[in-house]
Amino acid sequence: MTQRLAIYPGTFDPITNGHLDILRRALRLFDRVVVALAENVRKVPLFSTQERRAQILEAVGHDPRVEVDAFSGLLVEYARRRGAAAVVRGLRALGDFEYEFQLAHMNRHLCPEVETLFMMTAEDNFYVSSSLVKEVARFGGDVSQLVPPGVAQALRDKLGGGS
Numbered sequence: 001m002t003q004r005l006a007i008y009p010g011t012f013d014p015i016t017n018g019h020l021d022i023l024r025r026a027l028r029l030f031d032r033v034v035v036a037l038a039e040n041v042r043k044v045p046l047f048s049t050q051e052r053r054a055q056i057l058e059a060v061g062h063d064p065r066v067e068v069d070a071f072s073g074l075l076v077e078y079a080r081r082r083g084a085a086a087v088v089r090g091l092r093a094l095g096d097f098e099y100e101f102q103l104a105h106m107n108r109h110l111c112p113e114v115e116t117l118f119m120m121t122a123e124d125n126f127y128v129s130s131s132l133v134k135e136v137a138r139f140g141g142d143v144s145q146l147v148p149p150g151v152a153q154a155l156r157d158k159l160g161g162g163s
Contacts, residue, residue, distance in 0.1 A: 003031035006117070007079045008088045009038050009071075013045040014151045015056050016133055018125030022090040023060065025119055032065050034082060039072040046134055046158060059148040076111035086115040092126045134159075 006026055012019060012035065026033050035056050037049055047055070053068045060066045071078040079087055087107065089100050097118075104116035121128075128146050137143050137155040144152045 004029075005082060005084045006030040006033045006086045006088050007036050007075070007082060007084045008033050009036040009075050009078075011038050011040055011043055011045060011130065012052050012056060013043070013047055013130050014052065014133065014147060014155065015059055016125070016128050016130055016147050016151075017145075018090065018092070018121050018128045019130075020059055020148065021122045021125055022088065022119050023066070026088045026117075027063075027065055029117075030086070030088075032067065033088070034067045034069055034084070036075070036078060037068065037070040038075070039070055047154065051154065055148070055151050055154060058150045074110065076107045076114055079114045080111050084114055086117045088117050088119060090121050091118050092121045092129070 006029070008023055008026055010019065023033060023035065037052055039049065045052070049070050053070070056068045057066075075087060089104070091097055091100060100116075100118065104118075107114065107116060125146075133143050133146050134155070136146075137152075138159050140160075143155060147155070
């Protein structure tokens with residue numbers, strides 16, 4: 001029996017409860033999900049690839065259906081190499097949709113055999129982004145309800161402050 005594999009790409013710097021919600025729901029649809037850490041040349045992450053990988057694995061309880069990998073280059077080429085059936089993307093708001101819509105069409109043009117699956121973020125996480133979490137944490141705000149406990153601690157260790 002062939003396992004259905006999905007790729008869930010992002011920088012996940014850091015992973016939030018919103019990301020985890022999308023991942024858990026994707027695992028109901030696919031046998032395995034690769035959380036693909038994008039090495040984005042336009043972003044300087046707060047956490048290293050190794051730190052983000054460890055945070056994600058801790059947050060998912062080392063679920064054997066979840067793999068964490070890093071990639072650079074075109075997402076669809078990575079998905080093709082991995083034999084993925086789909087790329088999973090979370091949408092928070094209308095602003096996300098326009099960019100993701102363009103990206104999905106370009107990906108389909110480049111690699112029509114890999115589908116893009118959009119999942120709406122749960123209501124309690126729609127305003128949460130990694131950038132916003134880092135900004136709040138940087139100023140000592142409490143992010144403990146927005147990220148897994150290990151990530152909240154890592155933010156305190158890296159940035160100092162409250163929460």
